[in-house]
Amino acid sequence: MADVPLITAETLTKLFAGNDDVVLARGIGGGTNALVSRTTDFTVDYHGNSYLDHRTAAEETGATVTEIDSYRLGLDVDGPNDLAESLLHGDGSATQWLPERGFQLISNNGRSNVQRADTTVTDEIPQ
Numbered sequence: 363m364a365d366v367p368l369i370t371a372e373t374l375t376k377l378f379a380g381n382d383d384v385v386l387a388r389g390i391g392g393g394t395n396a397l398v399s400r401t402t403d404f405t406v407d408y409h410g411n412s413y414l415d416h417r418t419a420a421e422e423t424g425a426t427v428t429e430i431d432s433y434r435l436g437l438d439v440d441g442p443n444d445l446a447e448s449l450l451h452g453d454g455s456a457t458q459w460l461p462e463r464g465f466q467l468i469s470n471n472g473r474s475n476v477q478r479a480d481t482t483v484t485d486e487i488p489q
Contacts, residue, residue, distance in 0.1 A: 365438045365439040365440075366395055366396065366434075366435060366437065366438050366439075367437070367439060367444075367448040367452050367454065367456035367457065368433070368434040368435075368437050368447075368448065368451055368452050368454070369396075369434055369435065369454075370434060370454070373432055373434045373435055376430055376432065377396055377398060377430055377432075377435065378398060380398070380428040380430075382400075382425070382426040382427055382428040383399070383400050383401040383404065383420070383425035383426045383427070384397065384398070384399050384400070384401065384404055384416070384420040384425045384426070384427045384428070385397060385398040385427075385428045385429075385430060386413065386416055386417065386420075386427065386428070386429050386430065387429070387430040387432055387435035387436070388413040388429065388431075388436060389413065389435075389436055389437075389438050390436050390437060390438075391440070392410075392411040392412070392413055392414065393408070393411070393412050393413060393438065394408065394412040394413045394416050395435050395436060395437075395438050396430075396435050397416060399425075401423065401425050403423040403424075403425065404419060404420055404423055404425055405419055407419070433451070437451075442475070442476050443475060443476070445460060445465060445476040446467060446474045446475050446476040447474075448460065449461075449465065449466075449467050449474075449476060450467065450474055460476075463478070464478045464479035465477070465478050465479075466478075466479065
């Protein structure tokens with residue numbers, strides 16, 4: 363998935379290492395942020411609470427399932443607070459790109475949030 367800013371090569375190795383028919387990485391909020399399917403009987407549906415839907419679909423086809431419990435795979439960018447998590451815990455190109463575009467961490471009532479300075483932001487995608 364393109365919106366998983368904390369992903370690393372190590373994390374992907376973990377995802378692909380399993381031998382089960384379906385390997386799921388749940389997202390914060392009930393989605394599925396990554397999956398591997400080694401069976402043609404399994405169908406993917408990324409709408410709504412897809413993590414539970416994917417577990418059910420795997421069980422209905424008789425597929426064996428492994429869940430990867432990973433914060434790095436669990437965080438996807440759905441809103442501004444997710445950018446704060448990227449700045450706090452990331453070290454990849456997305457984390458480097460954010461400050462270059464004026465995004466910075468701020469503390470708000472004991473929580474980290476993100477704020478963008480009054481700058482012009484392009485639609486440029488980090489390489």
